[in-house]
Amino acid sequence: GAVGYSRELVQHPDLRAVAMGWSHRLDVPGLGVVDAVPVGVDDETTVVVAREHEPLDAEELSSVRAMGRVLVLTIRLLETVERQRATSLVAERQMAENESLLARARAQGRMLESNLRVQRLISQRQPVDEILQAITDEACELLKADLVGIQLDAPGIPGINAISTAGEVGERMLRALSSEHLVSLGRQAADGALHSARMMALPVHGDVAAPVTVCGAPVCNNGVSMGGLFLMSPTKVGASIHVDTAAVETFAGQASIALTDASTVHELHHAFHDTLTGLANRALFLDRLDHALAMAERRGSATALLFIDLDHFKSVNDSFGHAAGDELLRQVGAALDRSQSAYESAARLGGDEFAVLMEDTTPEQALALAATLQQSIRALEGPERSWSSPTSSIGVAMAEPGEVTRDELMRLADIAMYSVKHRGRSDVAMYSQPMGRTRPDNRGVANRLQVALDRGEFVVHYQPLISLRDRAVTGIEALVRWEDPDRGLVPPFEFIPAAEETGMIVDIGLEVLRQAATATARLRQDGDLAPDLKVSVNLSALQLEQDGIVDDVAAELQSSGLPTHALTLEVTESLFLVDAEASGRKLESLKGLGVDLAIDDFGTGFSSLQYIQRYPFDVLKIDRSFITGLGSAANSGAVVKNMLALGREMSMTTVAEGIETPLELAQLRALRCSHGQGYLFSKPIDLEALTRLLQRGIRIEA
CATH class of the missing domain: 3.20.20.450 (EAL domain)
Incomplete structure (x- = not known):
């Protein structure tokens, strides 16, 4: 570069020509053409010196060379200091970034731990209201909010809600929120109106309304919005609003997973259970019977199937109405459920027909259970004694390992049950071969x-x-x-x-x-x-x-x-x-x-x-x-x-x-x-x- 002159006044190619020995003349603006000589300071640096009117002598050149060395050392020292300063700034920025990354990592770790705790509750099939409460508790702590709530209000969904508060401020907020406020917040969160944090006024300090930051996200069931999660914290007037909306959406997503999982479990249960009695339905029972027969063949044990038919059930419906008939069926289902320690599965097959499956059992145990179930059913009584002491006909069929198929065992139990029906009802019968030979065929008999x-x-x-x-x-x-x-x-x-x-x-x-x-x-x-x-x-x-x-x-x-x-x-x-x-x-x-x-x-x-x-x-x-x-x-x-x-x-x-x-x-x-x-x-x-x-x-x- 040029010392004493700015870069634009002296052309760099002219300096280079003198420094390389290609020229001894230098055109300096304001001075004109002057004599110039290169003075080597070290292997890497050359000082170009020019003086008007007369050239430099040997002593002057030596002095210039010494001053050049001092100048070069000074320049290099300044460059070193600048590099150190730049390096220090980079290090400081890196340290700040590292600390920020560490803080984010810790926050993400806490969020991950929170997610795992909630996911554990979901996988354990805990009640959905308990899971939602856990989510609001976790969100309240991690997001440093004073109040976090989940409000669900949709067709077919009861008004489920979960509220968590932190400290006295959160409690005051909760007291200041009416049920209509909560429902409104849930609906706003469900509609996405609270996606970006906004302000609202609440009397969080006595009767005086104060600004409160509100943020929320939708809670869904199978992708359909059912309500929302929202959080609230006091905010100073004029202060900037900052809420981790991604974290809010994460917690709302967990609530959605819990709701969808609970809904799926309910639908699966509904698909394989009788809605009136809560017992297994025919499809689930047949699957369990298949499994039981396969296990019995491997273990070398016997399986028993009990067919239960209520006597005169149609007359109950005709005389007292279908509500009375439904109540009888519900009570029979409950009576079977109370004896579940004695068998593996019970089902309502349809109408007034029930079935009970026993594994690894004997004929004596099957008949004893049938007698117990008959007594339990006979002890039932309808509201205001609309009906009382109902009786049942029970057919029992035994399956030795590998001897009969599922459908054959069902047929044998059915034959045994009908043999009870046709000899007077209100009894128990174990299937025997003569029953199979004389099974009623009403259509054929009617013609005769x-x-x-x-x-x-x-x-x-x-x-x-x-x-x-x-x-x-x-x-x-x-x-x-x-x-x-x-x-x-x-x-x-x-x-x-x-x-x-x-x-x-x-x-x-x-x-x-x-x-x-x-x-x-x-x-x-x-x-x-x-x-x-x-x-x-x-x-x-x-x-x-x-x-x-x-x-x-x-x-x-x-x-x-x-x-x-x-x-x-x-x-x-x-x-x-x-x-x-x-x-x-x-x-x-x-x-x-x-x-x-x-x-x-x-x-x-x-x-x-x-x-x-x-x-x-x-x-x-x-x-x-x-x-x-x-x-x-x-x-x-x-x-x-x-x-x-x-x-x-x-x-x-x-x-x-x-x-x-x-x-x-x-x-x-x-x-x-x-x-x-x-x-x-x-x-x-x-x-x-x-x-x-x-x-x-x-x-x-x-």
């Missing part, structure tokens, strides 16, 4: 019913009714049987359902009444064989609905010559559940003929007490499910005792059904039950066998 009736293939068998005091036969119950020319004697459960479905039960029932009345009249007239014999005939609900039922009964009594007082018509409680008033009027008319009326299977239906109090029943028949095991530890007889006391109080003849053991007989006699019937005395027999029994009498050692 009319032909069988026309050919006289329906016959009546009789089961004796015994006085428990002296074991005398006082009456008989008429039970229909079908003598098929090809198959032999067909049990009732194979054709009665088809007869009821087709309406032919009316004609078949009338045929039974005709045969029973005629046979009983002849037995009464046969000398001293059975002059006071009475006969009981079942009257179906469909028969009672017929307009001419009273005339039909009167005509058969007249035709057979049977005294009206010798006929007892048995009805079940279920007939009252369709049209109780109409049924009651028909019973009154039948009673007017002089016949007796019996309520059959007492205790297995709904609201039994109100019907026996309201209508003119003469006989109370206690269902065999209450008699079985009477006197044992499993059946103390308390229920039967109360039923018998009720019958005596109402001057009704009491009959115990299904007596099978001397112990049951002894207990019933001790409880002062007047009459009974069951296999202990005699199974249902034809007229010829009945005649022989009447001749010899009942012989029992008890």
Whole structure:
């Protein structure tokens, strides 16, 4: 460069030419052309010296060389100082940047830890309100806010909210915010109106309104805005507003994840569970059954499947309304759930059908559980006793390892359950091969019913009714049987359902009444064989609905010559559940003929007490499910005792059904039950066998 002259006054190429020895003349502005010589200071530096009028001598050149060295050293020292200053500035800037990076790293670390804590709650499927509260707590601490809130308010979503405050200022803010304020803030955050921090006034210091910074972000469920997260802190007037909006969005995002996850879990649960009872639905149960059978094959253990069907459920809906039916289903679901320690899975398959899966079990354990579930269901009661003591039919099927498929096991349990239905309901049955061979096929049977009736293939068998005091036969119950020319004697459960479905039960029932009345009249007239014999005939609900039922009964009594007082018509409680008033009027008319009326299977239906109090029943028949095991530890007889006391109080003849053991007989006699019937005395027999029994009498050692 040039010393004493600015760069623009002396041309750099001219200096270079002198320094290189290419020229000895230099044109200096203001001086003109002067002599110039190069003076080497060191290997890297050359000083160009020019003087007007006369050249430099040797001594002057030496002095110039010395001064040049001093000048170069000074310049280099200045350059070194400048470089050190620049380096120091860079270091300071780097240090500041490092500290800023470290602070951001620490903040990000705290945010990461916070995210992990919240994510842990989400993965543990904690309640969504607890997760939202944790999010506001974390945000309040990390963002140094005085108040953080989440407000959700959308169609189908209840007003869920979570509020966290820091210190007294935050508490004052919360007190100053009305519920309308909170809802408004949530909606503003949901709409994105709080994305950039803004000011609002709140009385955070007594009654005087003060500026408050507000910022927020939307909270979504599957991408749909459901509300928002917002934070608030006091701000000085005129101060700049700064809020970490990215962090606010992060916390709002966590709330969105929690809400979406909870919604997804709910939808999955809804997809695989019955909404009314909360039990598994058919799809989930079948999957669990597949898994259980696969595990059983590997372990070499047995699996049990229980099919549960509620008796007379349709009548509950028809009589008390679907709300009452739904309540019954809910209570049954709860009853099954209370016994869940005894099985692996329970489900509502649809309608009034339930299923229970047991793994690594035995037939004895399966039957014991079925009995327990029946008792639990029978203990249920509807609101204001709209229904009470419901009964159920349970079919049980066992699967040994690798022997049956899922669908086959379902079919076997279904067969077992239907075998209970068709032999009287309110019982438990374990599947056996004979059930499979005789499974009802209503459509096929229905086509044969009319032909069988026309050919006289329906016959009546009789089961004796015994006085428990002296074991005398006082009456008989008429039970229909079908003598098929090809198959032999067909049990009732194979054709009665088809007869009821087709309406032919009316004609078949009338045929039974005709045969029973005629046979009983002849037995009464046969000398001293059975002059006071009475006969009981079942009257179906469909028969009672017929307009001419009273005339039909009167005509058969007249035709057979049977005294009206010798006929007892048995009805079940279920007939009252369709049209109780109409049924009651028909019973009154039948009673007017002089016949007796019996309520059959007492205790297995709904609201039994109100019907026996309201209508003119003469006989109370206690269902065999209450008699079985009477006197044992499993059946103390308390229920039967109360039923018998009720019958005596109402001057009704009491009959115990299904007596099978001397112990049951002894207990019933001790409880002062007047009459009974069951296999202990005699199974249902034809007229010829009945005649022989009447001749010899009942012989029992008890």
